[in-house]
Amino acid sequence: MTIAERPQTGTARPRYELTRWERRFIGGHIWIAIVALGIGSVIGPLQALEYSNVDLYQYLEPILQSYYQGLTLHGVLNALVWTTFFIVGFTTLTTIVGLRRPLSHPNINLAGFVTMVVGLLLAAVPLLLDQATVLYTFYPPLEASWAFYVGLTLVVVGSWIEGVGFYLTLAAWRKENRGVRSPFVALGGVINAAMWQIATLGIAVEMLTMLIPWSLGITDATDPELARTYFWFTGHPLVYFWLLPAYVSWYGMLPKQAGGKLFSDSLARLAFWMFLIVSVPVGFHHQFVDPGVPQVWKWIHALLTYSVFFPSMLTAFTVIASLEYAARKRGGTGLIGWVRALPWDDPSVAAQLLAGILFMFGGIGGLTNASYNINLVIHNTAWVPGHFHLTVATAVTLSFIGITYWMVPMLTGKQLWGRRIAVAQAWTWFVGMVVFSNAMHMLGLLGAPRRTPLGDAPYVPEEWDGHLLRVSIGGTILLAAVLMYLLVMYKTVRGPKAADPADVPDMPIAESLRHPQLTPVWLDRFKPWLIAAGILLVLAYGPQLVDQILNMNLNAPGVDFEVW
Numbered sequence: 001m002t003i004a005e006r007p008q009t010g011t012a013r014p015r016y017e018l019t020r021w022e023r024r025f026i027g028g029h030i031w032i033a034i035v036a037l038g039i040g041s042v043i044g045p046l047q048a049l050e051y052s053n054v055d056l057y058q059y060l061e062p063i064l065q066s067y068y069q070g071l072t073l074h075g076v077l078n079a080l081v082w083t084t085f086f087i088v089g090f091t092t093l094t095t096i097v098g099l100r101r102p103l104s105h106p107n108i109n110l111a112g113f114v115t116m117v118v119g120l121l122l123a124a125v126p127l128l129l130d131q132a133t134v135l136y137t138f139y140p141p142l143e144a145s146w147a148f149y150v151g152l153t154l155v156v157v158g159s160w161i162e163g164v165g166f167y168l169t170l171a172a173w174r175k176e177n178r179g180v181r182s183p184f185v186a187l188g189g190v191i192n193a194a195m196w197q198i199a200t201l202g203i204a205v206e207m208l209t210m211l212i213p214w215s216l217g218i219t220d221a222t223d224p225e226l227a228r229t230y231f232w233f234t235g236h237p238l239v240y241f242w243l244l245p246a247y248v249s250w251y252g253m254l255p256k257q258a259g260g261k262l263f264s265d266s267l268a269r270l271a272f273w274m275f276l277i278v279s280v281p282v283g284f285h286h287q288f289v290d291p292g293v294p295q296v297w298k299w300i301h302a303l304l305t306y307s308v309f310f311p312s313m314l315t316a317f318t319v320i321a322s323l324e325y326a327a328r329k330r331g332g333t334g335l336i337g338w339v340r341a342l343p344w345d346d347p348s349v350a351a352q353l354l355a356g357i358l359f360m361f362g363g364i365g366g367l368t369n370a371s372y373n374i375n376l377v378i379h380n381t382a383w384v385p386g387h388f389h390l391t392v393a394t395a396v397t398l399s400f401i402g403i404t405y406w407m408v409p410m411l412t413g414k415q416l417w418g419r420r421i422a423v424a425q426a427w428t429w430f431v432g433m434v435v436f437s438n439a440m441h442m443l444g445l446l447g448a449p450r451r452t453p454l455g456d457a458p459y460v461p462e463e464w465d466g467h468l469l470r471v472s473i474g475g476t477i478l479l480a481a482v483l484m485y486l487l488v489m490y491k492t493v494r495g496p497k498a499a500d501p502a503d504v505p506d507m508p509i510a511e512s513l514r515h516p517q518l519t520p521v522w523l524d525r526f527k528p529w530l531i532a533a534g535i536l537l538v539l540a541y542g543p544q545l546v547d548q549i550l551n552m553n554l555n556a557p558g559v560d561f562e563v564w
């Protein structure tokens with residue numbers, strides 16, 4: 001048998017049956033994620049309505065003290081909790097089913113999960129008590145209770161521990177399958193876990209050496225500039241930590257769901273390795289206006305940001321080629337007409353296609369942000385939330401929602417409830433986000449600041465009016481989309497078990513057009529990429545970081561929003 005005739009690793013049938021423990025363990029992550037998304041997203045429209053002077057916060061006073069407490073909960077629950085718990089749960093699934101073997105050290109993964117949950121509970125207390133109203137970036141000198149910092153640190157540490165569980169499982173698989181290329185769906189998640197461990201070193205140092213001692217009163221002032229540098233060391237790659245699981249699905253699953261194959265296994269891997277190398281050393285593109293960072297480092301990071309743009313361009317090309325292949329197989333024709341032949345009636349596919357379409361615009365906005373001189377126009381304006389609602393809140397979140405449309409039925413042994421409502425849910429999200437994010441981008445260009453309840457601000461120029469209203473309308477449409485999603489999930493989980501096990505979806509795994517065994521071996525090895533990542537990181541961050549540490553100025557006392 002030639003290589004090309006061998007069944008592709010990870011795609012072979014029969015279905016890989018998860019144990020009851022595995023289903024419950026993964027399900028635990030996903031359940032927490034969806035609850036966080038549910039609460040976090042319902043708060044979003046409160047902010048959007050504030051833009052047209054509809055103040056619902058006044059009715060929520062005993063629960064939410066202020067716009068900023070709501071904004072903090074919205075950002076933390078959606079951007080940090082929903083994403084992290086979903087990603088770790090999903091990666092557990094792709095590791096197990098992708099490799100067709102159990103976790104090699106399930107107790108390590110369990111310990112990681114428990115640590116994440118303890119951290120979440122600890123952070124939730126001050127968040128709810130209005131003692132951590134510091135927004136999701138928690139920039140000092142805004143100061144939160146120590147429990148918030150310790151809690152978030154534990155969530156990150158827990159995700160590291162689970163990451164170790166993934167490497168050990170992949171290593172065990174490799175030992176059992178010498179010479180065989182690792183299945184892409186499993187490898188992608190493990191590369192993301194490795195990238196995350198490098199990336200979160202920044203926030204770990206920030207927490208341990210600055211924020212935790214400061215919030216405990218061990219030091220009485222802090223250095224906001226150094227804290228920002230540590231934060232963005234992690235904060236930028238954080239966005240790719242969110243994005244890469246969606247890419248695992250777009251490359252490794254969506255082509256199969258659409259009825260086709262992955263156009264190129266090699267390009268998929270190359271994109272992931274590039275993310276491992278260039279995701280981290282670009283953080284200064286969030287600090288273009290920071291006075292404490294010299295211009296030369298800002299230029300270097302601006303240039304490196306263009307290089308991290310590249311693997312997403314590779315992705316656009318490869319994923320769209322895979323989709324075109326699928327659509328033409330289904331009888332689609334025409335230069336663009338083939339798009340209609342994709343299975344738009346499958347909610348999981350529709351959600352991910354719509355997520356991808358909006359990501360094209362989010363990506364263009366990203367390039368705008370990264371351009372040092374143009375960034376000065378949009379920085380700290382409503383443009384920025386416009387950008388990240390296309391990226392994390394659509395490309396990522398709507399893709400994850402699409403994934404849950406097969407994953408939750410798979411984990412619970414049930415059929416998806418309300419397929420048509422789920423399709424409508426994806427479209428509602430899409431429409432709501434088009435209205436919302438376009439208005440936010442426009443407001444940003446007109447100079448409207450971000451993180452500000454604009455409706456009742458004394459200085460609102462007339463030309464903002466229509467856009468402010470569109471923000472509120474978009475937010476309300478999004479609220480409908482969130483509620484539809486929660487309804488579909490609730491009804492699915494509460495529904496009866498599928499009578500025929502064949503009706504329960506399996507994890508879709510796309511075959512590659514060209515056998516993965518023909519993928520060059522250097523695209524299947526961690527070592528060279530990890531070394532390259534380390535070297536680039538030291539070159540791009542080392543000197544400036546050392547300079548800021550040596551010149552540390554602990555001179556900013558803490559403030560909270562009450563004082564503001």
Ligand code: HAS
Nearest residue numbers: 239285312316319356357363366367369370379388391392
């Ligand atoms: Fe960003 C600010 C630059 C991507 C998230 N970004 C943010 C913030 C967040 C965020 C949360 O350089 C705000 C942080 C804060 O609170 O201050 N961003 C970029 C660049 C990219 C980028 C260059 N961002 C993301 C992603 C995010 C995200 C992804 C979340 C997941 N961003 C910036 C900069 C700032 C910034 C500056 C600072 C702004 C400031 O001044 O504060 C690139 O990685 C984007 C590359 C993307 C593409 C698009 C490729 C298209 C694809 C779609 C294919 C289509 C399909 C569908 C599959 C090149 C892959 C086909 C469908 C059919 C029907 C056929």
Ligand code: CU
Nearest residue numbers: 235236285286
């Ligand atoms: Cu960034």
